Amino acid sequence: MSATLILLRHGESEWNAKNLFTGWVDVKLTAKGEDEARRGGSLLTEAGLLPDVLHTSLQRRAINTAELALAEAGRSWIPVKRHWRLNERHYGALQGKNKAETLEQYGEEQFMTWRRSYDTPPPEIEPGSEFGQDADPRYADLPPELMPRTECLKDVLERMLPYWYDGIVPDLNAGRTVLVAAHGNSLRALVKHLDGISDEEIVSLNIPTGMPLKYELDENTLQPLVKGGEYLDPEAAAEAAAAVAAQGKK
Numbered sequence: 001m002s003a004t005l006i007l008l009r010h011g012e013s014e015w016n017a018k019n020l021f022t023g024w025v026d027v028k029l030t031a032k033g034e035d036e037a038r039r040g041g042s043l044l045t046e047a048g049l050l051p052d053v054l055h056t057s058l059q060r061r062a063i064n065t066a067e068l069a070l071a072e073a074g075r076s077w078i079p080v081k082r083h084w085r086l087n088e089r090h091y092g093a094l095q096g097k098n099k100a101e102t103l104e105q106y107g108e109e110q111f112m113t114w115r116r117s118y119d120t121p122p123p124e125i126e127p128g129s130e131f132g133q134d135a136d137p138r139y140a141d142l143p144p145e146l147m148p149r150t151e152c153l154k155d156v157l158e159r160m161l162p163y164w165y166d167g168i169v170p171d172l173n174a175g176r177t178v179l180v181a182a183h184g185n186s187l188r189a190l191v192k193h194l195d196g197i198s199d200e201e202i203v204s205l206n207i208p209t210g211m212p213l214k215y216e217l218d219e220n221t222l223q224p225l226v227k228g229g230e231y232l233d234p235e236a237a238a239e240a241a242a243a244v245a246a247q248g249k250k
């Protein structure tokens with residue numbers, strides 16, 4: 001027996017389309033992103049994967065993607081749990097900046113260090129920034145010392161793992177098929193943990209929008225039976241992941 005986990009990055013957002021660093025800014029899906037989400041739901045149906053429970057971040061691009069995908073799969077009714085620990089990586093002072101302009105301004109090495117290095121965060125967001133979340137009611141109960149001002153992937157992994165163990169693992173252990181709808185970097189952190197990917201190798205792993213990624217996990221150890229999991233549409237996922245990797249260079 002194995003436990004089934006499905007990871008789904010949100011569909012294309014308005015800021016993905018504009019090539020802006022997004023992080024904790026709560027942007028909407030584009031019409032294309034909504035289509036991607038519905039297609040993700042059809043892929044689940046075709047594969048006979050019926051989620052029993054949904055875990056999302058507090059950000060509407062993930063919430064709405066899951067809603068659209070589950071509606072398509074006839075599973076809108078399943079229980080939902082949401083947590084800030086599944087949010088996208090906080091992009092600090094880069095939130096709201098154009099990726100191509102940032103690459104141009106700071107050069108490839110600095111750009112890639114901020115974007116993909118495991119342990120170097122971008123500069124902190126300024127207090128009162130228009131792209132900050134200090135006044136956002138959804139984080140009103142979050143202790144100030146836990147509210148990120150910037151994050152590298154290592155920070156994301158460290159704040160995501162408590163929710164993995166306390167929120168998601170109990171559902172897997174109960175035999176539920178679990179759907180996690182989240183973000184490029186919160187899912188990179190989870191995949192790093194599941195697959196035991198090194199700090200160096202994770203730099204080149206990119207997660208495409210709206211493509212369900214299925215993991216069958218050993219029911220005792222929760223180790224993946226197939227390293228890297230299986231995209232339900234592998235060809236489209238590989239193409240879309242390459243496009244994510246190339247962001248900024250267009």
Ligand SMILES: O=C(O)[C@@H](CO)OP(=O)(O)O
Pocket residue numbers: 016020021022023024088089091115184185244247
């Ligand atoms: O802007 C962001 O928040 C993320 C995901 O869209 O971007 P990147 O892939 O550059 O880490």
